[in-house]
Amino acid sequence: MKKIPVILEGDPGHDDAMAWVLANASPELDIRMVASSCGNQTIEKTTYNARRVCTLIGLDVPMAKGRPRPLLAEPMAAASVHGESGLDGAELPEPAYPMEEMDSVALMAKIIGESSEPITIVPTGPLTNVAALLMAHPELKEKIARISMMGGGVQYGNWSPAAEFNILVDPEAADVVFRSGIPITMAGLDVTEKALIFPEDFERIRALGNPVALVVAQWLEFFYEFHREIGYEGAPVHDAVAVAALVRPELMESRDLYVQIETKGDFCRGATVADFNNRLGKAPNAKVLMGIDRQGFVDLLVEAIATYGKGENA
Numbered sequence: 411m412k413k414i415p416v417i418l419e420g421d422p423g424h425d426d427a428m429a430w431v432l433a434n435a436s437p438e439l440d441i442r443m444v445a446s447s448c449g450n451q452t453i454e455k456t457t458y459n460a461r462r463v464c465t466l467i468g469l470d471v472p473m474a475k476g477r478p479r480p481l482l483a484e485p486m487a488a489a490s491v492h493g494e495s496g497l498d499g500a501e502l503p504e505p506a507y508p509m510e511e512m513d514s515v516a517l518m519a520k521i522i523g524e525s526s527e528p529i530t531i532v533p534t535g536p537l538t539n540v541a542a543l544l545m546a547h548p549e550l551k552e553k554i555a556r557i558s559m560m561g562g563g564v565q566y567g568n569w570s571p572a573a574e575f576n577i578l579v580d581p582e583a584a585d586v587v588f589r590s591g592i593p594i595t596m597a598g599l600d601v602t603e604k605a606l607i608f609p610e611d612f613e614r615i616r617a618l619g620n621p622v623a624l625v626v627a628q629w630l631e632f633f634y635e636f637h638r639e640i641g642y643e644g645a646p647v648h649d650a651v652a653v654a655a656l657v658r659p660e661l662m663e664s665r666d667l668y669v670q671i672e673t674k675g676d677f678c679r680g681a682t683v684a685d686f687n688n689r690l691g692k693a694p695n696a697k698v699l700m701g702i703d704r705q706g707f708v709d710l711l712v713e714a715i716a717t718y719g720k721g722e723n724a
């Protein structure tokens with residue numbers, strides 16, 4: 411099987427962490443590097459969390475810190491969802507692997523530039539660093555196969571009525587990415603809010619009994635608390651869908667659409683505006699995921715988590 415070379419870039423964050431647990435256990439993927447982004451918490455906290463998650467799952471690849479703030483906007487954080495640490499709810503090991511001195515834009519440019527094949531970037535936080543990469547190194551666009559990102563939502567937002575958190579944190583960055591011409595898979599709220607992990611699934615994961623499974627079950631319990639209080643029947647593991655779309659595309663329903671990013675507006679800044687009726691006559695710039703086989707997604711996660719404590723994930 412030809413592996414897909416990927417860069418994981420996110421703001422762990424419970425669902426980022428679970429996305430990385432899935433990616434690291436997916437034989438379809440060849441993880442070339444990991445990077446942090448400023449989103450759910452400060453860059454310092456998301457970087458510390460990223461290092462601890464990689465230590466927990468045994469992912470020892472080049473890692474670098476992202477930018478400390480969005481391109482133009484002030485940083486935001488989602489402590490109400492992910493806690494003060496950005497990854498509350500479970501004891502994690504201290505980082506065991508070194509960080510690169512260079513920042514994530516420089517490391518992504520190095521890894522992509524030196525790769526013999528195009529690389530897929532999997533951003534699961536704000537798109538600040540990916541946009542910075544594209545602006546600083548436009549010549550590398552042809553060596554980026556795809557951007558499989560979690561963000562946006564063509565029907566509604568979650569951090570504002572119109573905007574999803576990752577896009578709202580840095581709309582200017584998202585605009586750069588969606589105008590880049592690079593193939594995009596957009597795992598927005600349209601699909602990720604259907605990717606619900608129910609409490610009975612938490613127990614299925616806990617029953618696996620390996621150290622990663624026990625931590626993931628605790629992450630899910632913490633992450634579900636915020637969502638249960640606002641009426642969700644399960645935890646929407648948003649970010650893991652951006653990984654699942656690469657390893658099990660058959661689980662997804664999608665539409666190829668032309669998507670624009672609203673960077674102005676009093677009410678709609680950060681909205682991902684899809685041209686469903688082709689009013690603009692523009693070619694689609696994103697494969698927008700609209701549906702998911704939820705049970706298949708949960709089974710994929712459980713199977714991935716079950717590999718920890720066995721074989722090479724021991």
Ligand code: RIB
Pocket residue numbers: 421423424425426449450488534535536560568574575576648649
């Ligand atoms: O809106 C959900 C997204 O915002 C997820 O990526 C979550 O981790 C937060 O970053």
Ligand code: CA
Pocket residue numbers: 420421422423425426449450534535649
């Ligand atoms: Ca995230």
